[in-house]
Amino acid sequence: MVSTITATVPSRVERLAGSGIEHIPKEYIRPEEERKSIGGDIFKEEKTDGGPQVPTVDLKGINSEDLEEREKSREELRKAAVDWGVMHLVNHGIPEELTRRVKAAGEGFFAQPIEEKEKYANDQATGNVQGYGSKLANNASGQLEWQDYFFHCIFPEDKTDLSIWPKTPSDYIAATREYAKELRALTTKVLAVLSVGLGLEEGRLEKEVGGMEELLLQMKINYYPKCPEPELALGVEAHTDVSALTFILHNMVPGLQLFYGGKWVTAKCVPNSIIMHVGDTVEILSNGKYKSILHRGVVNREKVRVSWAVFCEPHKDKILLQPLPETVSEADPPRFPPRTFAQHIKHKLFRQSEEADTPKPDE
Helix, strand or coil: CHHHHHHHCCCHHHHHHHHCCCCCCCCHHCCHHHHHCCCHHHHHHHHHCCCCCEEEEECCCCCCCHHHHHHHHHHHHEEEEEECCHHHCCCCCHHHHHHHHHHHHHHHHCCCCCCHHHEEEEEEECCCEEEEEECCCCCCCCCCCEEEEEEEEECCCCCCCCHHCCCCCHHHHHHHHHHHHHHHHHHHHHHHHHHCCCCCCCHHHHCCCHHHHCCCEEEEEEEEECCCCCCCCCCCEEEEECCCCEEEEECCCEEEEEEECCCEEEEECCCCCCCEECCCHHHHHCCCCCCCCEEECCCCCCCCEEEEEEEEECCCCCCEECCCCHHCCEEEECCCCCCHHHHHHHHHHHHEEEEEECCCCCC
């Protein structure tokens, strides 16, 4: 039994990073063309004030009774979704104490010995993607990412499987469940603003992505160990999110980069903020009026980086993703063909295996 498990479990990056290696295995080395854009010092890049900066959106007035304050807050959110498709949300309404607990629980899980974490290992070969894992070489180049992770559904509660949630730390389940409810409420607020920004009624986008019953919240805790050659590797390769929205917490170690204006921009670490991405799903429904931005995660040799990404995803087969009729006109015809969420994911995987990794400004 033990030998079977060992054979199906990929090597953990944490174990590799802790082995004392000075050079990373070739499977983790990015193509030469891609390496030209990977700097060696993300801490220096994060402190640079020149060039474009990821917008910070203050949600304090998003539902204010003061009309002027409410419209100002909503316009900031809409504009960031149009221009960037990613933003730092501040005054988002989720208690700082709760986000601190969520971070402590995730870090506590990854602080355990690898042998303990392996008890929660997933088995991607059989389609069991929830649990503890590492990236398998399933892309065309056969490359690996410098990260381990823990992935599971966190909302709605009736679609979660508590048997695979970490039992240690003891607060993991309680903190994560409470955070999921808070994030789901925030999702409703954001989708309402984005709906109105398209000239639709407030509840339209939420209805289109499945509503309270069908929209899934999937959490992926990404663990990026220190890397001896960060200029050669990536924690997460360049991609856009397939979700409707993605919300990200992190441990204040920089690493997120966005492809904006034809170059890679490093996101600042903004205290008490949640990073929010517009995903492909909302981009498609809006006929490209809201942007799903290309982004990636870089690593460093000094500090472990941890991030908590929650992907808000529609049902794989029940909903047909296509531009809403109100977003289409003779001057702006549909930019995306009708596909289910599952078909969209398959299409993206096929394209990634066929195309070069080098990002282009119009991707």
